[in-house]
Amino acid sequence: MFSKATEYALRATIYIAQKSSIENKLSLDDVATGIGSPRAFTAKIMQILSKDNKLVSSTRGPNGGFYISDKAKEQPIIAILKCMNERDIIDKCVLGLKKCSEKEPCPLHFQYKTIKADLLGLFELKSIQQLANEIEDGNATISN
Amino acid sequence: MFSKATEYALRATIYIAQKSSIENKLSLDDVATGIGSPRAFTAKIMQILSKDNKLVSSTRGPNGGFYISDKAKEQPIIAILKCMNERDIIDKCVLGLKKCSEKEPCPLHFQYKTIKADLLGLFELKSIQQLANEIEDGNATISN
C-alpha cells in the first residue's frame, strides 16, 4: 500500500508517541531499534517528520532527541501520510486512470470507492495517541 | 496501491477481453494505445500475462496478436494480480510489520483486516468478463 518510508514514518511516530515525553526524549537509535528500521534511512524520515516541529519535535545536543507534544498526539494518523506526501495514494484509481471519476468511472470505481472511504475513515478517525495506547495496553505491537 | 506494471496489466487484460476474440486479435499497438500505456513497457507486461497462454493468449506472425479465451474471461481479476506476483500486497500489514497477525497485531490490524477482506472480496468476485461488459455497455471506461 504505502512506501517503506511511510511505513517507517507511521511506526516511528506511534512509537515515539508511546515511549517519549518532553522530559524523556528518544534518540534516533532508540527509534530505529524500537521499530526495526535501518538507522540512517530512519534519520532521513525523522527529518521530514520533525520539520518545523510540526508533527514530531526534535532537539539536538545532550539529552536531545525526538518527542511528540500532547497536542500533536491528538492528530489523526492521516497527518503522518500528509507529512510524507502520500495522502493521495488513498484517492488514486485502482487501475491508475488519471481521469477516473464519478462521471468517467473505471470498471471498479464504484465498488473501490467504498473501500477507499473506509480506509480514509480509518486514517482520519484513529489518532496517534489512540494507537500508542493500544501498544501501551499490550493489545498491539509495533516492533518488527 | 499496485505498481504501474500491475495497473497496466489489469487495464490491458480487461481491454483485450472487451475488444478481442480468437478470430480478431489485438496487436501490441492496439493494446498500448487503447489503455494509454508505453508501448515497449506494455510489451514486457504482455509477455508475463501471456506466458504459457495461461491468462492471456498470444500468437506471432501476420494476423497474430493477443486475445483471451472465453474460459479465461471467467476468471476473477485476482488472477491478474497473481500473474503479476502482486497478490500478497492485499495481505500485507499496513505498517509493514513482518510478524503482524491475529496473535501479534499491529495497532491497526483488526480495523485494516476488514478493509483487506473487502478488497480481496472485490478482486475475487469480479471476473474479467464482468468488467469488460461494464465498458462494452458504456458504463465504464479504461482509456487514460
Added chain:
DNA sequence: TGTATTAAGGACAAAGTTATCTTTTATTAT
C-alpha cells in the same frame, strides 16, 4: 571556553521499477 552529545544536512551508493531499443523467433501468405 572547550568537549561531548545529538540531530540536520549533503553527497553518494545500491537496488528496484519503469521504460526503450535491438535482435531473434514463430507464423502467415505469396
Added chain:
DNA sequence: ATAATAAAAGATAACTTTGTCCTTAATACA
C-alpha cells in the same frame, strides 16, 4: 523458399526509492 508480420527475448538506459556515510550545526555541561 521468400518476404512480411508480429510477438518473444535480451540488453540497456533513465528514474525512483531505499539505504549509507560523512560533515556541520545546535545544545548542554563541566
